[in-house]
Structure formats: C-alpha cells, structure tokens
Amino acid sequence: MNESDNNGSKSNILVVDDTLANLQLLVGILTENGYKVRPAKDGLQALSAAKTAPIDLILLDINMPQMDGYEVCTKLKADPKTRDIPVIFISALSDVLDKVKAFGVGGVDYVTKPFQVEEVLARVATHLDLQRLQNNLRLTNEELARSNQELAHTLEQLQATQQELIHSEKMAALGQLIAGIAHEINTPLGAIRSSVSNISKYLREIFEDFPGMLDTLSAKEIKLILELALRAINSKSILSSKDTRKLKRALTRELEELGVSDADTIADTLSDMKIHQGIDPFLPILTHPDSQKLLEFAYNLSGLQRGNSTIETAADRAAKIVFSLKSYARYDQIDELFKVSLTAGIDTVLTLYQNHFKQGVKVVENYAELPPIYCYPDELNQVWTNLIHNAIQAMDNKGTLSIDVTQEGGFAKVMITDSGKGIPAEIKHRIFEPFFTTKPPGEGSGLGLDIVRKIVQKHHGEIEVDSVPGKTTFTVSLNMNLQTNSNS
Numbered sequence: 001m002n003e004s005d006n007n008g009s010k011s012n013i014l015v016v017d018d019t020l021a022n023l024q025l026l027v028g029i030l031t032e033n034g035y036k037v038r039p040a041k042d043g044l045q046a047l048s049a050a051k052t053a054p055i056d057l058i059l060l061d062i063n064m065p066q067m068d069g070y071e072v073c074t075k076l077k078a079d080p081k082t083r084d085i086p087v088i089f090i091s092a093l094s095d096v097l098d099k100v101k102a103f104g105v106g107g108v109d110y111v112t113k114p115f116q117v118e119e120v121l122a123r124v125a126t127h128l129d130l131q132r133l134q135n136n137l138r139l140t141n142e143e144l145a146r147s148n149q150e151l152a153h154t155l156e157q158l159q160a161t162q163q164e165l166i167h168s169e170k171m172a173a174l175g176q177l178i179a180g181i182a183h184e185i186n187t188p189l190g191a192i193r194s195s196v197s198n199i200s201k202y203l204r205e206i207f208e209d210f211p212g213m214l215d216t217l218s219a220k221e222i223k224l225i226l227e228l229a230l231r232a233i234n235s236k237s238i239l240s241s242k243d244t245r246k247l248k249r250a251l252t253r254e255l256e257e258l259g260v261s262d263a264d265t266i267a268d269t270l271s272d273m274k275i276h277q278g279i280d281p282f283l284p285i286l287t288h289p290d291s292q293k294l295l296e297f298a299y300n301l302s303g304l305q306r307g308n309s310t311i312e313t314a315a316d317r318a319a320k321i322v323f324s325l326k327s328y329a330r331y332d333q334i335d336e337l338f339k340v341s342l343t344a345g346i347d348t349v350l351t352l353y354q355n356h357f358k359q360g361v362k363v364v365e366n367y368a369e370l371p372p373i374y375c376y377p378d379e380l381n382q383v384w385t386n387l388i389h390n391a392i393q394a395m396d397n398k399g400t401l402s403i404d405v406t407q408e409g410g411f412a413k414v415m416i417t418d419s420g421k422g423i424p425a426e427i428k429h430r431i432f433e434p435f436f437t438t439k440p441p442g443e444g445s446g447l448g449l450d451i452v453r454k455i456v457q458k459h460h461g462e463i464e465v466d467s468v469p470g471k472t473t474f475t476v477s478l479n480m481n482l483q484t485n486s487n488s
C-alpha cells in the first residue's frame with residue numbers, strides 16, 4: 001500500500017549488499033511488494049546508481065569490503081544530488097552495530113539480518129512516507145517563499161503608488177490654492193492698470209485745461225484751486241458708502257444755502273474728493289461761473305495722488321501674496337528640522353486663502369507668544385492647508401474660522417475651529433483613513449487628513465478632533481523640543 005507515491009508511480013529503492021544471497025532476498029521481497037528495486041553489490045556501484053537514477057530510498061549494508069556502509073552514507077550526504085535520499089542501514093545481528101555512528105553519518109533507521117520481512121517492509125514504507133511528507137513540506141515552503149517575495153514586491157509597488165498619490169494630492173491642494181492666488185494677484189493688477197489709465201487721463205486733461213485757466217483766472221483763484229486739490233490729497237477720511245451719502249446730502253444743502261448753482265453736481269465732485277466740510281474758503285471757486293470746470297481741474301490734480309495711493313496699496317497686496325507663495329514651500333526637498341515661527345507658517349497659508357475668506361469667512365486669530373520651534377516647516381504648511389481647506393469646505397465658504405495657538409507644557413497647540421456642519425458621529429472614527437471622503441468625486445480624494453496625521457506623527461505630535469454641528473475643532477499638539485528629543 002506504500003509502494004507507490006501519490007502520483008501512482010512506483011517508489012525506487014536502491015539495495016546495497018555485498019552478500020549476493022541477502023541482495024537477492026531483499027530485491028525479491030521488495031519487488032513482490034510493488035517497489036522498483038535496483039541492486040548494487042558494493043559502495044562504488046551504489047554511489048553511481050544514486051547519482052544517475054531517481055532513488056527514493058536506500059537500504060545500505062554496513063559491513064562491506066573496500067568501502068563500508070558508513071563511508072558510502074557519508075559520501076551520499078556530502079553530495080547535494082543525493083543528500084536528501086533516506087538511508088536505512090542493514091546490519092547483521094552478529095555485528096556490533098554502532099548506532100551513534102549510523103545516525104551520525106546521516107542514516108535514518110536500521111534493519112537487522114536475518115530479516116523479518118514484515119519489519120523491513122514496515123520501515124521502508126514509513127521512511128518513504130516520511131520522505132514524501134518532507135518533500136511536500138519543502139515544496140510548500142518554496143511556494144510560500146515565492147508568494148512572500150511576490151507580496152513584498154506588491155507592497156513595494158503599493159508604497160510607491162501611495163507616494164505618488166500623496167504627491168498628486170499635494171499638487172491638487174496646490175492647484176486649488178493657485179487658482180485662488182491667480183485671482184488674488186489679478187485683482188491688484190487690475191487696480192494698478194486702471195489707476196495708470198486714470199492718471200494718464202488726468203494728466204492729459206490738466207495739460208489741456210491749464211493754459212486757458214492761466215489766461216482767465218486770477219492768481220488768487222489759481223491758488224485756491226491748488227489748495228482745494230491739496231485738501232483732497234491730504235484727506236484721510238475713510239467712510240462707508242452710507243455715511244458718504246449722508247454727508248453728501250448735507251453738503252448739497254449747505255451749497256444750496258450758500259447760493260451755489262448746480263449744488264448737486266458740485267457736491268458729487270467734492271464728495272469724490274473726500275471733502276465734505278469746511279468749504280467756505282473755496283466759495284470763490286464754487287460760485288464762479290465756470291465752477292464745474294475749475295472743480296474738475298482740482299479733481300484731476302488730486303486724482304494723480306489717488307491713483308498713486310491705489311497703486312501703492314495694490315502693489316503691497318501683490319507683494320504680500322508673492323512673499324507668502326515663496327515661503328509656502330521654501331524648505332521642500334530638505335528633510336531637516338528648521339527652527340521657525342509656527343504662527344508665521346499659519347499666516348502664510350491664511351494669506352494664500354484670502355480669496356476664499358472674502359466670500360464670507362471671518363477669520364479670528366488668537367495667538368499666544370510662542371518661541372520659534374524646531375519642525376519641518378513645509379510639511380506643517382501642508383497640515384494647515386489641509387485643515388483650513390476642510391474647514392472652509394465644511395462651512396461652504398460662509399462662517400467663522402478661528403485659529404488659536406497656545407502653549408501647554410512642552411507642547412505648542414494649534415486649534416483650528418470652524419462653524420460648519422460638523423462631523424457626524426458615525427463617520428468620526430473614519431475621517432483619518434486614507435481615501436475616506438464624503439465629498440463628490442473629483443472634489444476630495446480623502447487623503448488630506450491621512451497626510452495631516454502622518455506629518456503630525458513625524459513631529460512626534462498628536463491630532464484630535466472635537467465636533468458638534470456648528471463647531472468642529474482640530475487640535476494639533478506639537479512637541480516644542482523635537483530637536484533635543486530626536487537627538488537623544
């Protein structure tokens with residue numbers, strides 16, 4: 001029943017004995033029991049047979065002239081081709097069997113002469129089974145090693161893909177930011193462009209009108225016009241349009257009482273020049289038959305300054321955005337700790353989000369004095385960007401975004417709170433999972449918070465979230481002694 005392996009083919013047994021009678025006896029027994037048997041009459045023959053033919057088991061006589069069984073076995077075990085074939089020693093009862101030596105050179109068992117047929121068959125079958133099991137085990141092991149390798153390779157590929165995704169998420173976040181920033185820079189550029197064209201128009205009109213005025217006006221009147229322009233230039237009043245309307249109405253009444261004709265139009269121009277009071281000294285101009293034209297001249301003169309100051313403000317604004325952009329990814333590529341101000345990083349991101357805030361988000365900053373801390377500044381910018389972006393999305397561009405920075409023990413705490421819809425309790429435990437998103441396809445990849453958490457962990461910090469409808473707070477705690485800790 002053990003004579004063939006699982007595939008149904010017969011097991012091959014090599015029998016080695018220098019005593020011909022023994023050899024024939026064993027070959028007979030085994031063949032009868034369905035094994036394929038090869039006889040060998042000495043060690044040399046045995047070695048060459050084991051190397052050339054497929055052998056599943058060897059029955060090996062110990063006591064042989066020239067090369068004894070121990071030596072044959074030693075040689076078999078030294079050759080990678082034959083070392084796995086199980087060897088059962090044959091020893092005569094009269095011989096003193098050195099069992100220690102027999103097992104020491106690699107034998108698996110022994111049988112004694114004269115043979116007990118049942119015993120020989122039982123031992124042969126047992127060792128063939130064992131051998132088969134071992135072979136199966138080896139194959140399974142090899143298979144496992146192969147699958148393991150494949151798994152390792154797959155894991156490597158997954159990690160690379162994840163890196164790519166993280167990178168593209170970074171790019172997507174940057175892309176969204178850039179769309180807003182382009183708009184942000186375009187606005188001041190537009191203001192500059194229109195101011196420049198206004199200034200040219202004012203200059204052209206000034207040059208056109210001035211010669212005529214020199215001919216018709218007195219020196220005193222010209223001086224008054226210049227003074228009026230100067231008053232406009234120096235006026236610092238910043239009024240709401242409601243207040244402006246109110247003051248303009250009062251000014252119209254005053255002008256009417258003073259007998260100025262076309263009081264409404266004159267009040268309009270004066271209001272544009274931000275002059276609403278103290279008009280008495282300029283009455284000679286305002287009541288002049290050419291009052292509209294003279295006032296227009298003063299308006300054009302002061303307009304040069306108005307244009308100038310618009311350009312200044314717009315250029316400052318654009319410069320601030322460019323500065324923020326530059327500081328957004330200043331330390332990229334270098335995986336090194338830098339000692340920087342935490343709040344400066346937050347402000348950089350806030351500046352870049354200015355455009356979203358104008359649509360209806362009120363930003364409340366509450367920063368405690370904090371010394372600069374060691375961190376990975378660009379990666380922290382990534383954290384603030386993702387949290388602020390989520391907050392704005394949760395509020396649908398309308399509400400209050402509060403940023404609180406405090407110090408607690410050796411930790412800097414940054415709390416980003418929005419007044420948005422909140423995180424439902426049933427998904428709260430999932431929001432940090434990569435790819436978990438409640439946003440429509442194309443709007444969110446669900447990687448934002450995964451990245452945030454990884455970066456916070458890199459800083460040996462923690463991130464927590466508290467949320468009820470109308471108030472969601474993400475708290476990031478950062479170790480303020482990262483440098484010392486990572487050096488220790």
Ligand SMILES: Nc1ncnc2c1ncn2[C@@H]1O[C@H](COP(=O)(O)OP(=O)(O)OP(=O)(O)O)[C@@H](O)[C@H]1O
Nearest residue numbers: 390391394422431437438439444445446447448449
């Ligand atoms: N401030 C918040 N208020 C309410 N829900 C939030 C807030 N922040 C995150 N979430 C929830 O957590 C989910 C996961 O956020 P995460 O930033 O990881 O991905 P995402 O914003 O959906 O996509 P991505 O950040 O890739 O654009 C969001 O889809 C949203 O449901």
Ligand SMILES: [Mg+2]
Nearest residue numbers: 386390448449
């Ligand atoms: Mg997000």
